[in-house]
Amino acid sequence: MSGGGRGGGGMKVLHVAEKPSVAKSVATILSRNSGGLRTREGRSRYNKIFEFSYSINGRPCHMLVTSVTGHLMELEFQDRYRKWHSCDPADLFHAPVHKFVPEDKLDIKRTLEEEARWCQWLVLWLDCDREGENIAFEVIEVCTAVNPHLTIKRAHFSALIDREIHEAVQRLVEPNKCFADAVDARQEIDLRIGASFTRFQTMLLRDAFVIDFTTDDRNLVLSYGPCQFPTLGFVVERYWEIQAHEPEEFWTINCSHKSDEGIATFNWMRGHLFDYTCAVIIYEMCVQEPIATVTKVRQQEKLKYPPYPLNTIELEKRASRFFRMSSEHTMKVAEDLYQAGFISYPRTETDSFSQRTDLHAIVQEQQRHPVWGPYAQQLLEPGSGLWRNPGNGGHDDKAHPPIHPTKFSSGESGWSQDHHRLYELVVRHFLACVSQPAVGAETNVEIDIAGELFSASGRAILAKNYLDVYRFESWGSSTIPTYVSGQQFVPTSLTLDSGVTRPPPLLSEADLLSCMDKEGIGTDATMHDHIKKLLDRFYATKDSNMRFSPTNLGEALVMGYDDMGYKLWKPYLRAVMERDMKAVSEGTKSKAEVLTTSLQQMKACFVDARLNKVKLFEAMAVFFERSNRSGGDEQHAAGEVVRPCGLCQESDMVLRRNRDGNFMVGCMGYPQCRNAVWLPGSLSEAVVTTNICNTCTPARDLVFEPCLIEGVLEYNVND
Structure with a gap:
């Protein structure tokens, strides 16, 4: 196929978007007033090419718009390291890696090469975050390989709407290599750590135990991910808290007073006591002098403030809390709404609007809506006093504004219920954050009974303000009778009541996201993926209340690493890596520096874990039956340790038996170390011993020679 970019007048510009739908939206918007849009096929049937005429900063251009489908390249080890038994997993911390275009993306690569060959400019329309910047440099590598003279530009946009797209193409910038380097560092760190630990624990444990999560547990991969495992750690740690909780009885004094104006319930300001005798003595004092x-x-005025502008983590947490939507599904629906042009880019850490944002114009778009349209109209009325500039949440990723509506919709016919819900949440959240806080009059009353203090409070809502539109939140109104200082009364009831302490609940998805966000595990764009992996790998389950519990497998793995004394399931190591990768994106650290530091640290963890792998066996044995399958590493911990292996000098030699019943002594480092010797006869004929016979000649390989020691026929182990 010849490059279609040869025809047409003006400078030829190749535009590349991250997805076919984005390419179509960009081409449609830019071509509306430029003489028509032509479409033709590329090498890939899904990634079409759109052509039209346009002017960039007054310069006539022949525009070619096409797309990739996410990452164009993959990072992988060189072939000799890709098979699981090809090397020691520890070698993967320094084995050569390379980026390549996989088979299913070769047609996209060919399209880019054919079109780039005839163009003068390359304009990148990838998502404006670190991941998008990394994909941009993958596209650059492919295109400049066939045309090194290309002028390369980057389009920055946050919504697929006319104003944003036209402004972006007239304000092109340079691509950000630091952003791309941060993703390269993360990919390489995750590949090396994930592959080494995954191979290690899968080969060690899978065949040793009956793990019945799948029909064939020989195909089960016991994966390890540097973000995935700390995420599992949060789930297991909360589960352990609940298991360790011992209910403890306590006592509290409750007081109520009924008058013509209503009932007031007074709470004991001590809270509660665990000492029953002490509680009874105080209660009797109150009863005797009631x-x-x-x-x-x-009395004071109280304000309930509207939420900060919406970022990705808050969107996921609120969708989980309000609609019981998983974070993964929330992001899929949000991506659909973004690509259709109804909301801004949904992957953002920013929770404050810049002064350049026309907030009134966003509200004006929503005035036509039959439900919240009247509220939007009221917001814009100068005399209503309802408008308030939004608060600043203190986070700004310098790439995207907070999530907000970009186009009016009264409900698209093709939308699912979740699309409607999420769009409504984004709109109502935006209208709330530009509204005045709710106002309430709160009354607090304190009383004294025999020297013990009690308090009651009531609230009357004076103005709901943002709560009128943000139906997902409420602020209860409860009135109490009028009291004046010095007033005395006899309580209507005064009781000594008991209760028991309760454990914390299992983590909800919103809780888990909060833990990850607080500890720096993952990014706003990846957290939902790490949570999904826990479920996909059978490490955790989610119940009907959207709360997480570890499976036996997930708990066993965390227990094993915890027993080693190495907190691989804790967030600290990964949080440091995330901060380092952010430093790379900001240009304050180099990719090479971060790779060296992180991988040295994690290799030390790996070596330590392998030396203590018996702890993993012991933890798995708590939950799973031993398998009768042989081969691999399943009997490493079961056999009697004979002596250290002199061949690899890392692992022990242990006594094992194959499925035929024959005995051998082999290295626990199998399959990386294959040092092994089969014993002649049976154990009734020979006893393996670590005694060294002076008459036997040491050899490099392990050999067994019969000798007589103290009148017993034994096989002497020589190295």
Whole structure:
């Protein structure tokens, strides 16, 4: 196929978007007033090419718009290291890696090569985050290989709407190599750590135990990921807290007072006591002198503030809390809404609007809606007093604004219920964050009974303001009778009640996202993927209440690493890596520096874990039956240790038996170390011993020679 970019007048510009739908949207918007849009096929049937005429900063251009489908390249080890038994997993920390275009992306690569060959400019329309920047440099590598003279530009946009797209193409910038390097560092770190630990624990444990999560557990991969495991750690740690909780009884004094104005419930300001005798003594004092004296009446205005502008983590947490949507599904629906032009880019850490954002124009778009349209109109009325510039959440990724509506919709016919819900959440959240806080009048009353203090409070809502539109939140109104300082009364009821302490609940998805966000595990664009992997790998389950529990497999793995004393399941190591990768994106650290530091640290962890692998066996044995399958590493911990292996000098030699019943002594480092010797006869004829016979000649390989020691026929182990 010849390059279609040869025809047409003006400078030829190749535009590359991250997805076919984005390419179509960009081409459609830019071509509306430029003499028509022509479409033709590329090498890939899904990635079409759109052609039209346009002017960039007054310069006539022949525009060619096409796309990739996410990452164009993959990072992988060289072939000799790709098979699981080809090397020691520890070698993967320094084995050569390379980026390549996989088979299913070769047609996209050929399209880019054919079109780039005839163009003068390459404009990149990849998503404006680190991952998108990395994909941009993959495209650059392919295109400049056939045309090294290309002028390369980057389009920055946050929504697929006319104004954003036209502004982006007239304000092209340079691509950000630091962003791309940060992703390269993360990919390489995750590949090396994930592959080494995954191979290690899968080969060690899979065939040794009956793990019945699949029909054929020989195909089960016990994966390890540097973000995945700390995420599992949060789930297991909360589960252990619950298991360790011992209910403890406590006692509290409750007081109520009924008058013509209503009932007030007073809470004991001590809270509760665990000492029953002490609680009874205090209660009896109150019963003997039951006159309550009002010691303090405080009335004040209280404000309930609207939420900060919406970022990715808050979107996922609120969708989980309000609609019981998983974070993975939330991001899929949000991506659909973004690509259709209804919301801004949904992967952002930013929770504050810049002063350049026309907030009133966004509200104006929503005035036509039959449900929240009247509220939007009221917001814009100068005399309503409802408008308030949004708060600043303190986070800005310098790439995208907070998530907000970009186009009006009264409900698209092709949308699912979740599309409607998420769009409504984004709109109502935006309208709320530009609204005044709710106002309430709160009354607090304190009383004294026999020297014990009790308090009650009530609230009357004076103005709901943002709560009128943000139906997902409420602020209860509860009134209490009027009291004045010095007033006395006899309580209507005064009781000593018991209760028991309760454990914390299992983590919800919103809780888990909060833990990950607080500890720096993953990014706003990847957290939902790490949570999904826990479920896909059978490490955790999610119940009907959207709360997570570890499976036996997940708990066993965390327990094994915890027993080693190495906190590989804790967030600290990964949090440091995430901070380092952010430093690479900001240009304050180099990719090479971060790779060296992180991989040295994790290789030390790996070597330590392998030396203590018996702990993994012991933890797995708590939950799973031993398998009768042989081969691999399943009997490493079961056999009697004979002596250290003199061949690899890392592992022990242990006594094992194959499925035929014959005995051998082999290295625990199998399959990396294949040092092994089969014993002649049976154990009734020979006993393996670590005694060294002076008459036997040491050899490099392990050999067994019969000798007589203290009148017993034994096989002497020589190295």
